[in-house]
Amino acid sequence: MTTARKAPAWYRTVFNLDNGFRGLMTLxxxxxxxxxxxxxxxxxxxxxxxxxxFGLKFFVGSQWDPVSGSFGAVPFLYxxxxxxxxxxxxxxxxxxxxxxxVTEMCPKPLRKPIAYSTELLAAIPSVIxxxxxxxxxxxxxxxxxxxxxxxxxxxxxxxxxxxxxxxxLTAGTVLAIMIIPIISSITREVLSVVPQHQREAxxxxxxxxxxxxxxxxxxxxxxxxxxxxxxxxxxxLGETIAVTMVIGNTPQLAKSLLAPGYTMASVIANEFAExxxxxxxxxxxxxxxxxxxxxxxxxxxxxxMVWTVTRGNPAxxxxx
Amino acid sequence: xxxxxxxxRRQVTDRFFTGLAAGLSVVVIGALVxxxxxxxxxxxxxxxxxFFTQIQKPVGESGGGMANGIVGSIMILxxxxxxxxxxxxxxxxxxxxxxxxxxxxxVRFTADVLNGVPSIVIGMVAWGxxxxxxxxxxxxxxxxxxxxxxxxxVTRATEEMLLLVPQSVREAAFGLGIPQWxxxxxxxxxxxxxxILTGVMxxxxxxxxxxxxxxxxxxxxxxxxxxxxxxxxxxxxxIYTYALSPYDEWHRQAWAGALVLVLxxxxxxxxxxxxxLRRMLGGAR
Amino acid sequence: xxxxVEVRDLKAWxxxxxxxxxxxxxxxxxxxxxxxxxxxxxxxxxxxxxxRMHETNPEAKAEGEVRIGxxxxxxxxxxxxxxxxxxxxxxxxxxxxxxxxxxxxxxLKLNGTRNRTTLDDCVERSLQQAALWEEVKDVLxxxxxxxxxxxxxxxxxxxxxxxxxxxxxxxxxxxxxLDPISTxxxxxxxxxxxxxxxxxxxxxxxxxxxxxxxxxxxxxxxxLVEFDKTEKIxxxxxxxxxxxxxTGRFG
Numbered sequence: 001m002t003t004a005r006k007a008p009a010w011y012r013t014v015f016n017l018d019n020g021f022r023g024l025m026t027l028x029x030x031x032x033x034x035x036x037x038x039x040x041x042x043x044x045x046x047x048x049x050x051x052x053x054f055g056l057k058f059f060v061g062s063q064w065d066p067v068s069g070s071f072g073a074v075p076f077l078y079x080x081x082x083x084x085x086x087x088x089x090x091x092x093x094x095x096x097x098x099x100x101x102v103t104e105m106c107p108k109p110l111r112k113p114i115a116y117s118t119e120l121l122a123a124i125p126s127v128i129x130x131x132x133x134x135x136x137x138x139x140x141x142x143x144x145x146x147x148x149x150x151x152x153x154x155x156x157x158x159x160x161x162x163x164x165x166x167x168x169l170t171a172g173t174v175l176a177i178m179i180i181p182i183i184s185s186i187t188r189e190v191l192s193v194v195p196q197h198q199r200e201a202x203x204x205x206x207x208x209x210x211x212x213x214x215x216x217x218x219x220x221x222x223x224x225x226x227x228x229x230x231x232x233x234x235x236x237l238g239e240t241i242a243v244t245m246v247i248g249n250t251p252q253l254a255k256s257l258l259a260p261g262y263t264m265a266s267v268i269a270n271e272f273a274e275x276x277x278x279x280x281x282x283x284x285x286x287x288x289x290x291x292x293x294x295x296x297x298x299x300x301x302x303x304x305m306v307w308t309v310t311r312g313n314p315a316x317x318x319x320x
Numbered sequence: 321x322x323x324x325x326x327x328x329r330r331q332v333t334d335r336f337f338t339g340l341a342a343g344l345s346v347v348v349i350g351a352l353v354x355x356x357x358x359x360x361x362x363x364x365x366x367x368x369x370x371f372f373t374q375i376q377k378p379v380g381e382s383g384g385g386m387a388n389g390i391v392g393s394i395m396i397l398x399x400x401x402x403x404x405x406x407x408x409x410x411x412x413x414x415x416x417x418x419x420x421x422x423x424x425x426x427v428r429f430t431a432d433v434l435n436g437v438p439s440i441v442i443g444m445v446a447w448g449x450x451x452x453x454x455x456x457x458x459x460x461x462x463x464x465x466x467x468x469x470x471x472x473x474v475t476r477a478t479e480e481m482l483l484l485v486p487q488s489v490r491e492a493a494f495g496l497g498i499p500q501w502x503x504x505x506x507x508x509x510x511x512x513x514x515x516i517l518t519g520v521m522x523x524x525x526x527x528x529x530x531x532x533x534x535x536x537x538x539x540x541x542x543x544x545x546x547x548x549x550x551x552x553x554x555x556x557x558x559i560y561t562y563a564l565s566p567y568d569e570w571h572r573q574a575w576a577g578a579l580v581l582v583l584x585x586x587x588x589x590x591x592x593x594x595x596x597l598r599r600m601l602g603g604a605r
Numbered sequence: 606x607x608x609x610v611e612v613r614d615l616k617a618w619x620x621x622x623x624x625x626x627x628x629x630x631x632x633x634x635x636x637x638x639x640x641x642x643x644x645x646x647x648x649x650x651x652x653x654x655x656x657r658m659h660e661t662n663p664e665a666k667a668e669g670e671v672r673i674g675x676x677x678x679x680x681x682x683x684x685x686x687x688x689x690x691x692x693x694x695x696x697x698x699x700x701x702x703x704x705x706x707x708x709x710x711x712x713l714k715l716n717g718t719r720n721r722t723t724l725d726d727c728v729e730r731s732l733q734q735a736a737l738w739e740e741v742k743d744v745l746x747x748x749x750x751x752x753x754x755x756x757x758x759x760x761x762x763x764x765x766x767x768x769x770x771x772x773x774x775x776x777x778x779x780x781x782x783l784d785p786i787s788t789x790x791x792x793x794x795x796x797x798x799x800x801x802x803x804x805x806x807x808x809x810x811x812x813x814x815x816x817x818x819x820x821x822x823x824x825x826x827x828x829l830v831e832f833d834k835t836e837k838i839x840x841x842x843x844x845x846x847x848x849x850x851x852t853g854r855f856g
Contacts, residue, residue, distance in 0.1 A: 021501030022418055028410025029419065029427045032475065035468055036430050039437065042448040097344035105338055106345075108663060116593070117349050123589040124355065125529025127556045128578045131563045132355050135362070135571070177351050184348075201698040201762070203661060205712040205769065206688035208334035215711065219702040238438025240532040241560060265440045265532070272444065273536050285444065292441045299436035326717035330684070 043289040049282035058286060064251040064262075066271070071283040073290065075251035079168070079261035080291075083243060084236040086172025086257065087179055092229055094176070095183035103191045104213050115188065122181035130245030133174040138165040138246060145169075146258050160256040164248065169257045171247040175236045183232040190224025190309045191217055227305030234298040238291065240265035264291040356582075363579030366572045371580075375544060376558075382569055386577045388544050392459065392552040396538055397528055399463025399548060404470030405520055411471070412478020412516075417504055419479075428479075435472035442468050443533035451537060457551035462538030466527040473526065477519020481512035518596040525588040529581060531556035555581050609634035609773055609803035610655060615669035617650050617659055624650045626827045627669070632773075632820070637795055637804040639818035639835065641811060643855065646824040648807045652775045655805065656690040657683040674772055688716065691766030695778040697758035699750030699765070705732075705741050708750040708761055712769040727768050735764035736794055756787025763794065774798065776806040780813070792817050811851065815839050823847045 050058065054071060061072020102114050142165025149159040149169070194217050202216040218225070248260020249270055264287050275281040370385045377384035411431070415424055446465035451457055485508050493503040509516070531554075534540075539551040540561060555577055562574035610632035617625040625647050632638045640648045653659040654667050657678055671678045678686045699708050709728045710718075718724060728745070732738040737760040741748070750761055759779060766774060776795075780788035795804055795817045808814050814821050815835055822832040823844075831838060831847045842848045849855060 018500045021504070025410050025414035025418065026423075028407050029414035029423070031407055032411050032427055032434065032471060033430050035471070036434055038449065039434075039441070039445045042445045043441070046448055094344050094348050097341045098348050101341035101345045105341055114345060114349065116590075117352055119593070120586060120590070121348075121352050121355075123525065123586045124582060125531070125556060125585060127529065127531045127560050127563075128359070128582055129355075131559060131574055131578050132358055134563055135575075136354070136358055180348060180351075195698075197694060197696060197698040198700065200658065200661065200694065201700065201765075202711075204656065204658060204687055204692035204694075205715060205765065206684050206686075207715050208330050208684055210334040210337040211330065211715050213337075215715070216700065219700070222702065234436055238436070238440070240438065240440040241556075245560075245563065265438055268440050268444065269532060269535055272447075273539070288441050288444050291438055295436055295438055295441075296433055299433070303432065323717070327685075329717075330715070331682075 039292070043285060043292055047282055047286035047289050049279055050286045051282075053279060054283075058283070059290070062253055064267070066275075066280050069279060071280075073264070073283075073287055075253055075262055076264040076267050076287060077290075078253050079247065079251075080237055080263040080265070082257070082261065083168055083171045083175060083247065083263055084233055086169060087175035087236045088229065088233060090173060090176035091180045091183055091232060095180045095228075095232070096187055096225065098180070099184045099187035099191055100213060100218075103188055104217060105209070115185075118181050118184050120181075121177065122185075126178070126239065126241040127245075129174055129178055130242035133170065133242060133246045137170055137174060141165045141170050141173075149258070157255060158257050161254070161258050163258060164260065166246050166248045166260055167258050168247065168254075168261045171243045171261070171263075172257075174242050174246060175239055178239060178242060179232040179235050182235055183228045186228035186231060186306060187221070187225050190221040190228065190306070193224075193309065194220045221309065223305050224309030227302045227307075227309065230298060230302035230305065234295055234302055237298060238265060238295045240269050244269050264288075359575065359579045359582055362572075363575035363577075366576035367579065371573070371576055375553075376542060376570075376573065379567055379569075384573070386553075386555060386558055386573060386580075388541065388553040389555040389558040389577065390580075392538070392541070392545070393528065393554045393556070395546070395548060395552060396459050396462040396466060396534070396554055397524065399460060400466035400470060400527060401520075401524065402467075403463065404467035404523070405474055407467070408471045408474025408520075408523070409478045409516065411475040412482065413504060413509070415475065415479040416482035417500070417508070431472045431475050434468070435476075438532075439469060439530055440532040440535070443536050446533065447536040454549070456549075457537060457539035459538055459545075459548040459550065459552040462534045462552070462554065463548070465533035465537045466530060469527050469530065469533065470523045473523035474516075474520055477522070478512070478516050481515030481519065482508060484515070485511050514596060518592045521588060521592050525585045525592070529556055529585050531560050608632065609674065610805070611670070611672040612655075613670040613672075615651070615654055615667065615671060617647075617654055617667045618665065619650075619662065620664040624827050625654070625667075628829045630822060630829060630832055632803060632805055634772075634803045635799060635801070636820060637799050637806060637818040638820040638822065639814035640805065640807045640822050640824060641809070641814050641850075642824035643850065644809070645826075647827040648824045649777055650827075651824065652692075652777060652805055652807055655773070655775055656687050656692055658687075658692065688712075688769055689771055690773045690775060691769065691771035692775045693759070693762050693766055693777070693779045696782050697755060697762050699753070699758050699761050701749055701751035703750055704746045705748055705750055705753070705761060706745040709764045709768050711765060716769065728764075731764040731768040732761075734767050734794075734798065735760045736790060736797075737761060737764055754787075756783050756790060759783060759787065759791065760794070763791075767798075771802060773803045773805065776804065778807050778809060781809065788813075811839070823850060825850070 050071065058071060058073055060074065062074040063070050063072045064075055098118055102111055106114065142163050146163035150163065153159050198216040198220060199212055202212040207215060243263055244266040247263060247266060249262055249266060250260040251262045268284050268288055272284050275284060370383050372385060373387050374385040375388040411427065415428060419427060443465050446461055450461035450464050490503055490508060493507050534554050534557050538554050540557045541551045541553045545552045559574045559577045562570040608631045612628055612630040615625055615628040616623065628651060640651060642648050650659060655671055659665050659667055673690060700711065706728055709731050710724050713724055713727055729738060732741065737757060740757060753761060780791050792813065798804060806818060818835050821835040821838045823830045823838060825846055831842060831844045838847060839851060842851060
């Protein structure tokens, strides 16, 4: 754009409008940065009280006793981790199976319906998953699943104690259903990006369809699938409502997966609104800050892995 | 060369894994069906006129509804959209039209980061920013929390749709002497309008079902409230509270509310994905 | 002279479009047969029917008889056909996540060969046959298949196809994506390989056909117009259409 010297007044006005427009849009973009900055600063500010009171012991202590004023976050770290891992163990085989089935095996007319159905699971709000889990999964687990686990898998020491129905296993299961769509859809993306000539190379060697999938498709898409799994993990870590409704909300470290537990997100959801004193609230804020940092890191890691496979915005590669 | 046994093993393995993949897919679809089936089973019966027009009755009395939650949700969503949509579109315009440099990359990255922040954390932050200043819970605070959640989705949709508009269109406009701001407002944005609208609707549907960010902002309200400056009921919040309560009557209401909420959200999302996106991208999806 | 591949009345479709209209051809064993013709004439479709790769396209269909070493390829599972008939594609497609060794051994491993020594021997033999051994023998397991140059990748793909000891090797324009030197190396290879197996090579390069193949088939719009000794096709074709193509009047 050339700037004429001694431009007439009307030209200068137009020029300013352009700048103004650009400035306005930039402002909007900067607001995005500002919001994240505000999140970080709020979390850090409001958790500083607890940070100064407990220091790093906060993340090592396993006693959460608001009455006596001692706050240790380990039960929640444990609960978040274990429930998310259970979710991954259940969700990954299911999600990858659906993705492989849809992209490589299933007859063409079934592809879109199955894919969309899986996406539908993602549209269901968390509270409805929680409601369904409370009234459908919990009785099912209490009456059938957990006694079965205790009987046949009890030797592992992971399935002990009275079958309440609520607890880590149930929470992990409902989390699994919730993260299947995201793992599955990203996996589908990375599988479809594998070039056709790789599949043909395997088939020409005399591979059966499964062998072709194993040798030419899955191994090529490895990094992307791992990225999808980590993204699912990120989602599971931050999930609040559904988990809170079925995990039992007991801050304890139990070996049994059937025991009730507590996650970082759940303790905040349950106790923040009623926390009577500043230290209590600050401790919860600190839990929130930890949750924030962990989720961010996991999501960034996942994003990097998926990016290396699809080379850029996954949704954009779709639009082509 | 390879033995008959090996060939058989390979065939069996192939069939096995195909069957496994199909079977697991059935399980996943089965979960979806189970959820919807229960929602209809448990919730359909309680849907009546009272549900949509009355607020909850005191414990022990039957009947009543979630009218205040419906109205409250609408209010919070409108407040959220008023803040989130302009900001999101503005940021999206920036990224598509001006955002090729370092700042653009940073903003894009930050928007993705924001997308992954757990909703409960956003609720806490909105609490700190609004509720603490105002010294009470409010619909406005809930709107702020949900607006923050809307922004990444709207931004990304806007950017993507604007980038789909070919550069030649912009250049044609510049060649005619139309300034940048006019081009964007009158030419580029309108051609991306449908896609941006779908992005907004998808974001809207997503936040409509959120509970966690409202826990310490809108907080919920047993009674009617039409003031944005006061605590207000919202459907997801009510479903949450009712579900956790010990009363069967309230459980019934929770299922009814859940059915309505799911129909609205899933209906909007499906409509948007199927009808709009398919038509726009020429069936690519 | 024995016939390695006998094709009778082969027809092929893509959906509703008939791409091949009844092809009849006898491919001489231990010789190279070239398949030439303008773009879209069906030459790639033809050879892909020989190892049933044509049907990997869900809308594709084929009818007719293709006999390889007496076996009707449509009577046995496709997997068995493809073990006896190797294929090299236009664009080199080694498996990028596998080492050079694993690439060559891929076909063998799929067929159940586990013995380390057998695999080692086969890999060495195949890489030597593909004239790649000297260049990669020190980095067999260290370098990935995709880290080689274009010409080397293609020879790797040839080695991979040779490792399972096919009777027939199909080559779909194997040198079209390569530089002249790599092309020459591959043509030399074909001379060597002919002695042990039968080669069918699709090429749009007529000079290449006359260099490497004893027999040539000229395809036009899904028909096999003329099939004869290469010499005859290029010096004294019987069909006017062949003559027009050879002299460059079209295509």
